[in-house]
Amino acid sequence: MRGDSAEKAAQAGTVESMDCLVTITAAQGERAVEISGSSAGRFRTAMEKRVLETLDALGAPAVRVSVQDNGAADVVLGARVEAAYRRFEGGCAK
């Protein structure tokens, strides 16, 4: 299943208030994290750290993570990244 992962994308979350929409796609080489939205300016470093820690805990390979944030708390960001990655792994792209 990993072989065709380059074409697939998986998402979790929403763009509603206090949520974020996380999109995961395959990446070549290193992990990549893109953050946009309401908290990106002030909290980018902390948010990137949370994304990477979550991927580490999941044993995720090189993936590209895009976060469209609308004020998500740290705990919400972690949950959305995990859910999106699980969907990505399971091949159940949304």
Next chain:
Amino acid sequence: MRRTMLYLPGNNPNMLTRGHLFGSDGLILDLEDAVSASEKDCARVLVREVLKRGGFGPLEVTVRINGLDTPFWRLDLAEVVPAGAAGIRVPKVDSPQTVRDLDEELSAVEAAAGLPVGQTAVFCLLETALGLWNAYDIAKASPRVAAIIPGGEDLTADLRTGRSDEGTELEWARRMLIVAARAAGVDALDTVYPRVADDEGLRREAAFVKQLGFDGKSVIHPNQISIIHEVYTPTEKEIETAKKITAAAKEAADRGLGAVSVDGRMVDAPVVRRAEYTLMRAGLAGEAK
């Protein structure tokens, strides 16, 4: 106290992260009706993380899982029980066997997580005529059962009727549920009041179920909490009477007497128990002893 237990949609970060601020006695993080089938996986992770974060203060935090007739309920338990859910609210309980199946799975999850087996309470939603008929046996099916709760919409549909302003269709169900709960020694919690803009209707229904003996109501909107608490909070006069009764009972016990008289009324054990319950609802439980 379980005067109010507030439902929070399990895939809504806004409500999940702020729900504890509205002043209810408990929370129900909902993985069932509030979450579409395609979002169950996301909600399960989010609810688990919110539970692990904690910070709910003294609130009793429970999770409504998906029914035992779905493929989701075991996955729900595996995520939320190790994360610290104090209780599981289980929908559509028809028979004691449903509770026993849940009990068995809960024990396995608790043991695997290194938690004391039996610590997770169970709240049973009786949403069918059969479930209501089996109410006592359901409540006694496991020592985990903390409360039984009548269904609202589902139960009235199963009774082949609908919900009216007067609640006539649920009256007998509520009376029966109270008897079953008290006989089994568990709490009786009422269903939600669905018309969130009708404060007076809610006040009437809360007063009615309180008079029947219910310990509280489920809540679907934060605005409903203060109304129910008002109904359940004893008046100054009730509190003063309760204080007199518990003081007289203590004095009688110290002097080796049985029943005593307060304001011309005989005070015996049931009256003292009611007075203690009144003080507990007033937040004065320490004065009941």
